[in-house]
Amino acid sequence: MYNSKMHTLGTNPSMIRELFEYGQAQKAELGEEAVFDFSIGNPSVPAPTIVNDTLIRLIQEKDSTLLHGYTSASGDRKVREAIAIDLQKTYHTPVDANLIYLTAGAAASLTIALKALLNEEEEVIVFAPFFPEYKVFIENAGGIMKVVPCVAPTFELDLEQLEQTITPFTKVVIINSPCNPTGVIIQEKVLQHMAQILRKKSQYYQHPIYLLSDEPYRELVYGNRSVPFVTSYYEDTLVCYSFSKSLSLPGERIGYVLVSPHAYQASDVYASICGAARSLGYVCAPALFQYMIPYCLGQTADLSIYQTNKDILYQHLVAYGYEVVPPEGAFYLFVKALEPDAVAFSKQAMRYGLLLVPSDSFGYQGYVRIAYCVPTKQIQAALPAFERLIKEYAKSGENYE
Ligand code: PLP
Numbered sequence: 001m002y003n004s005k006m007h008t009l010g011t012n013p014s015m016i017r018e019l020f021e022y023g024q025a026q027k028a029e030l031g032e033e034a035v036f037d038f039s040i041g042n043p044s045v046p047a048p049t050i051v052n053d054t055l056i057r058l059i060q061e062k063d064s065t066l067l068h069g070y071t072s073a074s075g076d077r078k079v080r081e082a083i084a085i086d087l088q089k090t091y092h093t094p095v096d097a098n099l100i101y102l103t104a105g106a107a108a109s110l111t112i113a114l115k116a117l118l119n120e121e122e123e124v125i126v127f128a129p130f131f132p133e134y135k136v137f138i139e140n141a142g143g144i145m146k147v148v149p150c151v152a153p154t155f156e157l158d159l160e161q162l163e164q165t166i167t168p169f170t171k172v173v174i175i176n177s178p179c180n181p182t183g184v185i186i187q188e189k190v191l192q193h194m195a196q197i198l199r200k201k202s203q204y205y206q207h208p209i210y211l212l213s214d215e216p217y218r219e220l221v222y223g224n225r226s227v228p229f230v231t232s233y234y235e236d237t238l239v240c241y242s243f244s245k246s247l248s249l250p251g252e253r254i255g256y257v258l259v260s261p262h263a264y265q266a267s268d269v270y271a272s273i274c275g276a277a278r279s280l281g282y283v284c285a286p287a288l289f290q291y292m293i294p295y296c297l298g299q300t301a302d303l304s305i306y307q308t309n310k311d312i313l314y315q316h317l318v319a320y321g322y323e324v325v326p327p328e329g330a331f332y333l334f335v336k337a338l339e340p341d342a343v344a345f346s347k348q349a350m351r352y353g354l355l356l357v358p359s360d361s362f363g364y365q366g367y368v369r370i371a372y373c374v375p376t377k378q379i380q381a382a383l384p385a386f387e388r389l390i391k392e393y394a395k396s397g398e399n400y401e
Helices: 004-011 015-030 049-061 077-091 105-117 133-140 159-165 188-205 266-279 287-296 304-320 342-350 376-396
Strands: 100-103 123-128 144-149 170-176 210-214 237-242 255-259 332-336 367-371
Touching (some): 105 255, 105 266, 144 159, 188 210, 304 332
Parallel strands (some): 210 237
Antiparallel strands (some): 237 255, 332 367
8 A cells, every 4th residue: 555645745736736737727728818827936037048058068068978977966076166166255154065965956955954854753943934845844854843923014033932932852943035935034133043042942952953044035135135144144054055946947956955064063964964865865966957057156047027026016916905025035925815714815816817825825824925926917917806806805895904
């Protein structure tokens, strides 16, 4: 008999996937214009030209058996060195190529890191709303997820609650900045305060509590904001990074996990990363995309389209009367539902062709997520539907505080 837990995972797609599939079916039946699909975080801008130019050059010039061959399990040494140099230059903090492990994207980085750190029944704290797959990855590594809700309406991290949630069994705290789904960036002073709490608790419980920083949106920031590099603030940090969003390459599966050189017994933590990747069957990250990395570090896809989309959508939704979390990064808007049940609200929005993900999927009640990584013309075309939706609620008196 198959494993029933895995069967349940395989037969219960996430709400995001369900909405996406529904949108595809509706488009096929009613036409593209009938559906405003804001369900999925698939980048809508092409990869920068340097990506394809580099790939073509590599295919033309590099020895084919090397190019398509296995690399060392942790990734090509020169590639890891290039990443380390780039990070040091960008963030002015030490990074060791020997503590970088190339992976098939942030999802792989997270599964590997959690498997490397957790013993059975150890606890992992996440802040809600959170990326839904965290629960799957944590439980697969034998851990138990504990949730600390963020504080509405700013959705800042609740550090008092964090401190109270830490127990002798707490091993990992996951942060995600800029955040999917709120778009909030964790500020330097918050990181500093969190580091103090984690240090104090690590000392008290006599074991390191690791900070796992999930950073697929690190470069997707608006205005003159920047994302603090977490290893500069807390020593027992692991960074899970991905090129999926910054270079618009989510299907190619390339990223890395790095262990801070300041972490307690960093090389043993790294050995555990290598063991976890081995046990999960990650032989090496896709070789062609590893070799591409050194030529594309510091580059991004044209992110100005996300800025344009965000500005149009945010300004119009606020003007119509929606309560929207001001986004600082990533490509999501987190919007208060117009009735307490976000699933019911999402269903109501579907009647207007709007596919919005209820926040229940992210472990939080009463909001919806709008993924605005779509063509700008879709945003413009959807605005009347958003306006009619809120007017309908106002008319039926169901609007609530
Ligand atoms: N973490 C967060 C917060 C995400 O939003 C995503 C993807 O949307 C991932 C991890 C997984 O990213 P990847 O495509 O690199 O596996």
